[in-house]
Amino acid sequence: MHCPGFRFAAARAGIKESGALDLALAASDRPASAAAVFTQNRFPAAPVRASRAALAESGGLAQGIVVNSGNANACTGARGTADADRMVRRFATALEISPDLVQVASTGVIGAPLPIDAIDAAIAPAAARLREDGFSEFAEAILTTDRGAKIASRSVELGGERATLLGCTKGAGMIAPNMATTLTFVVTDAAITPAELDGATRRAVDATYNTITIDGDTSTNDTFLVLAGGAAENDPDDPANTRAFARALEELSDELARALMADGEGVNHVVDIRVRGADSEDDARRIASAIARSPLVKTAIAGRDPNWGRILCAAGNAGVALRPEAVELYIGDVPIVREGVADRDGGGDPGDRASAVMTAPSYAITLDLGAGEASATALACDLSHEYVSINADYRT
Amino acid sequence: MHCPGFRFAAARAGIKESGALDLALAASDRPASAAAVFTQNRFPAAPVRASRAALAESGGLAQGIVVNSGNANACTGARGTADADRMVRRFATALEISPDLVQVASTGVIGAPLPIDAIDAAIAPAAARLREDGFSEFAEAILTTDRGAKIASRSVELGGERATLLGCTKGAGMIAPNMATTLTFVVTDAAITPAELDGATRRAVDATYNTITIDGDTSTNDTFLVLAGGAAENDPDDPANTRAFARALEELSDELARALMADGEGVNHVVDIRVRGADSEDDARRIASAIARSPLVKTAIAGRDPNWGRILCAAGNAGVALRPEAVELYIGDVPIVREGVADRDGGGDPGDRASAVMTAPSYAITLDLGAGEASATALACDLSHEYVSINADYRT
Numbered sequence: 001m002h003c004p005g006f007r008f009a010a011a012r013a014g015i016k017e018s019g020a021l022d023l024a025l026a027a028s029d030r031p032a033s034a035a036a037v038f039t040q041n042r043f044p045a046a047p048v049r050a051s052r053a054a055l056a057e058s059g060g061l062a063q064g065i066v067v068n069s070g071n072a073n074a075c076t077g078a079r080g081t082a083d084a085d086r087m088v089r090r091f092a093t094a095l096e097i098s099p100d101l102v103q104v105a106s107t108g109v110i111g112a113p114l115p116i117d118a119i120d121a122a123i124a125p126a127a128a129r130l131r132e133d134g135f136s137e138f139a140e141a142i143l144t145t146d147r148g149a150k151i152a153s154r155s156v157e158l159g160g161e162r163a164t165l166l167g168c169t170k171g172a173g174m175i176a177p178n179m180a181t182t183l184t185f186v187v188t189d190a191a192i193t194p195a196e197l198d199g200a201t202r203r204a205v206d207a208t209y210n211t212i213t214i215d216g217d218t219s220t221n222d223t224f225l226v227l228a229g230g231a232a233e234n235d236p237d238d239p240a241n242t243r244a245f246a247r248a249l250e251e252l253s254d255e256l257a258r259a260l261m262a263d264g265e266g267v268n269h270v271v272d273i274r275v276r277g278a279d280s281e282d283d284a285r286r287i288a289s290a291i292a293r294s295p296l297v298k299t300a301i302a303g304r305d306p307n308w309g310r311i312l313c314a315a316g317n318a319g320v321a322l323r324p325e326a327v328e329l330y331i332g333d334v335p336i337v338r339e340g341v342a343d344r345d346g347g348g349d350p351g352d353r354a355s356a357v358m359t360a361p362s363y364a365i366t367l368d369l370g371a372g373e374a375s376a377t378a379l380a381c382d383l384s385h386e387y388v389s390i391n392a393d394y395r396t
Numbered sequence: 397m398h399c400p401g402f403r404f405a406a407a408r409a410g411i412k413e414s415g416a417l418d419l420a421l422a423a424s425d426r427p428a429s430a431a432a433v434f435t436q437n438r439f440p441a442a443p444v445r446a447s448r449a450a451l452a453e454s455g456g457l458a459q460g461i462v463v464n465s466g467n468a469n470a471c472t473g474a475r476g477t478a479d480a481d482r483m484v485r486r487f488a489t490a491l492e493i494s495p496d497l498v499q500v501a502s503t504g505v506i507g508a509p510l511p512i513d514a515i516d517a518a519i520a521p522a523a524a525r526l527r528e529d530g531f532s533e534f535a536e537a538i539l540t541t542d543r544g545a546k547i548a549s550r551s552v553e554l555g556g557e558r559a560t561l562l563g564c565t566k567g568a569g570m571i572a573p574n575m576a577t578t579l580t581f582v583v584t585d586a587a588i589t590p591a592e593l594d595g596a597t598r599r600a601v602d603a604t605y606n607t608i609t610i611d612g613d614t615s616t617n618d619t620f621l622v623l624a625g626g627a628a629e630n631d632p633d634d635p636a637n638t639r640a641f642a643r644a645l646e647e648l649s650d651e652l653a654r655a656l657m658a659d660g661e662g663v664n665h666v667v668d669i670r671v672r673g674a675d676s677e678d679d680a681r682r683i684a685s686a687i688a689r690s691p692l693v694k695t696a697i698a699g700r701d702p703n704w705g706r707i708l709c710a711a712g713n714a715g716v717a718l719r720p721e722a723v724e725l726y727i728g729d730v731p732i733v734r735e736g737v738a739d740r741d742g743g744g745d746p747g748d749r750a751s752a753v754m755t756a757p758s759y760a761i762t763l764d765l766g767a768g769e770a771s772a773t774a775l776a777c778d779l780s781h782e783y784v785s786i787n788a789d790y791r792t
Contacts, residue, residue: 040713040715041709041712041713042711042712042713042714042715042716042717042718042720043708043709043711043712043718043720043736044712074705075705075708075720075733075736075737075738076737077721077735077736077737110705110709111704111705111737111738112738218709218713219709220705220708220709220712295691295779308507309470309471309506309507309616312439312471312616313437313439313506313614313615313616315438315439316437316438316439316440316616317436317437317438317614318438319436319438320438321438322438322439324438324439324471325473337471337507339473340439340471340473341471341472341473341507342471342507342508383691385781385785389781
């Protein structure tokens with residue numbers, strides 16, 4: 001598992017008391033096109049502010065990524081800013097590149113200062129061990145409360161050249177005192193301009209990560225970063241190549257997002273909430289998201305309870321005009337609601353059949369609004385006892 | 397406990413399998429000024445549609461209220477509309493008034509047809525038993541999964557005349573297959589025009605019920621209805637009277653809203669989320685609401701865990717611009733965050749002192765944004781194991 005032109009390393013910097021890997025490095029042989037989607041939270045952590053500024057300064061290029069886990073460097077004031085800068089400069093020095101070409105990310109405890117001396121001391125030795133087949137170590141070193149590393153890859157043909165996409169993600173799982181940070185890193189040897197990469201990245205995140213809802217909270221540190229080094233030497237100016245790359249990136253993101261959700265705290269079911277027959281994609285997306293975020297729907301998923309009233313009620317809270325008498329609802333392929341009322345014509349007890357569908361680890365709930373042609377999907381999961389236990393019973 | 401000019405009755409119509417009271421009637425001796433705030437859900441139940449239309453038709457007057465519990469008459473299609481109309485007509489006939497003067501409300505199971513014949517048969521005999529001291533029975537008959545009746549009253553002097561406000565509320569508690577319906581009814585002998593009553597009611601609901609969040613879902617049936625009969629004979633055109641009445645109505649609503657939240661499923665803590673130092677009241681309200689709705693904050697409240705990172709993170713998700721370095725946070729009166737970072741100067745361990753505050757059934761969390769002068773408060777509660785048990789383990 002490698003991606004031509006990229007090398008990886010991981011180390012134990014002593015941030016995690018467990019002694020597990022907590023420092024991850026990635027480097028491209030050359031300045032790579034880079035695009036990122038950062039958290040919209042108004043308390044962005046110091047590394048998010050640093051990475052956003054570097055990307056603007058470099059004009060969408062990056063060559064190195066330095067990540068620590070175990071401490072989010074969030075809500076840490078001026079000291080946090082200086083610490084993020086020190087991580088960047090140390091790795092830039094090791095790679096002999098400009099600091100503007102280094103992206104930095106952190107995840108873990110919020111509000112505590114980084115053990116920056118230990119991190120600083122660990123970076124150069126780890127950089128000396130960067131190697132092409134180090135990606136699984138990189139993927140492990142970014143984890144916090146995750147059950148395990150989550151890696152996906154894709155191979156795509158771009159005008160006769162074969163390119164690889166390699167991605168890893170960590171933790172919608174949240175456990176006090178850690179925050180809900182989602183970090184995702186993708187490297188590829190595809191050749192693509194920074195502008196096209198930015199567009200493809202935003203669309204991929206919108207269609208995948210932005211539809212995930214484990215509990216509606218976004219973190220101070222959320223980062224989705226893509227580096228495209230260009231070693232595949234495809235033609236970056238051929239629109240067909242850009243489209244093929246964008247499709248592959250979205251597929252990769254979808255696989256990572258599903259793996260992330262399935263790994264969430266106390267998650268036993270990952271459910272596609274499909275809304276179709278909407279007047280606009282925006283309407284469909286808002287309704288799918290409202291259903292996926294509803295605590296009552298999420299507890300119904302946990303209880304394998306085909307409580308269609310909760311689903312319609314959540315849809316009705318999305319702020320989108322609806323014609324109740326046009327609505328149809330399916331759990332799996334079991335029709336539950338037709339023309340806005342309980343479907344009693346399906347044969348047998350639709351509730352029993354829907355309950356059986358809901359025992360599966362993944363299935364779909366489909367709401368047809370009977371209005372237009374637009375559709376959208378959001379991923380939902382269950383709200384279970386385990387979620388409450390992890391988040392309430394654990395004390396900071 | 398009575399309110400001059402109003403009479404009440406309750407009955408067992410057999411909607412609830414338990415045989416408990418499930419039909420509630422109220423009548424004013426004369427057409428009363430009436431104002432209501434109904435659910436914004438896009439799947440409003442048949443009684444909500446009927447009551448909204450009647451209020452528009454009558455020009456803000458009502459003389460009777462008929463409520464059933466045990467069945468929400470929601471998502472019931474054309475039959476539901478006819479059933480709500482039949483309840484209205486039967487009570488209007490019993491009172492010998494126009495159907496436009498009857499407000500109707502339902503709460504309970506969603507998606508099942510009303511046992512309308514039984515309800516229809518029970519209305520006239522109950523109407524024959526309307527009496528001045530029947531309010532506590534009325535308050536009991538509107539309940540579903542509530543632990544008990546929630547009643548509040550106020551006495552207010554309006555230009556030398558004394559007026560009474562008498563209110564009851566039911567159930568943010570939700571248990572499958574019942575929905576999250578909140579019903580509130582207030583009667584008063586104050587004299588006030590329909591237009592002034594409408595304004596006072598909307599402001600009272602905005603300041604109280606609309607800040608409640610148990611789980612962010614609003615129901616198909618939510619209704620807050622006020623009838624003002626005028627028997628107190630105060631001057632309805634004196635602005636001082638209107639202001640005094642509006643204050644009393646808001647106080648009454650606040651008391652009822654707090655009682656409602658404390659009675660919610662698995663609720664052990666009711667917390668005032670106070671946001672101050674905001675640029676605008678709208679900003680303050682959005683941030684207070686974002687904190688109050690955050691599942692991570694709610695599990696922290698359940699766990700008595702002063703996890704200030706979660707609170708700031710939730711504030712950062714409200715879509716309001718913030719200066720992190722200006723923010724202060726208090727749990728009770730314990731300073732936790734100053735200038736956006738953990739306050740280490742408070743003496744002792746602020747975490748321990750905050751944990752002690754969080755053992756109380758009610759307390760305040762105060763976030764000072766350090767920007768402007770505006771403030772707002774939202775009520776939050778805990779997300780506990782009991783909530784998940786009730787909503788997941790119970791099967792429809």
